[in-house]
Amino acid sequence: MRILSAGILLVASALAQNVAQAAQKFRIDQDHTFAHFAVVHTGVSSVRGRMAVTKGSATFDAGKQDAEVTIDLNPGSLDTGVKRLDALLGGEMFFDAGKFKTVHFTGHGTKFKEGVPTEFEGELTIKGVTKPVKLTADRFVCQQVKILVMERFVCGGDLRTTLKRSDFGLDKYSDMVSDDVRISISVEAIREE
Secondary structure, three states: OHHHHHHHHHHHHHHHHHHHHHOEEEEEOHHHOEEEEEEEEOOOEEEEEEEEEEEEEEEEEOOOOEEEEEEEEEEEEEEOOOHHHHHHHHOOOOOOOOOOOOEEEEEEEEEEEOOEEEEEEEEEEEOOEEEEEEEEEEEEEEEEEEEOOEEEEEEEEEEEEEEEHHHHOOOOOOOOEOOEEEEEEEEEEEEOO
């Protein structure tokens, strides 16, 4: 009986370890993760820019089709390639980056294909205003990669959505700039060993 009990405990312990190890933890690679945006200017062409990530993390369990992600972006890093426009967008009229230092997204995978997430739903907070957002993956992969002499397991891809800037109180100059903002996010997350 003792041998049977010890055997059951050993199997239960092994199963618990497998369950605990199934959800893998990742850190967002700040050097390869950016949020890009585009708005239509005067109804003619698109003005584009990007915002850098300050930190982020994710968990992913392929077997359970479960993915969670949290990302913080720095509105002070906003870069359109036009310094005067960057200053305007970072100022009180738009992102007010001096007061609101973080744009925050938290979400979870809601659709999966071939073991990887293809859609995320979550909440985006800009200037203290939180709204639901859905991100669709144009591509998403998880694979072992070699970067120079280092090998790492990386998940990432290209995600997109469209937001209304007026939903977040960013509606100045609505007669010159579209309310719709096209967002594309290039993300890479490195598995923690």
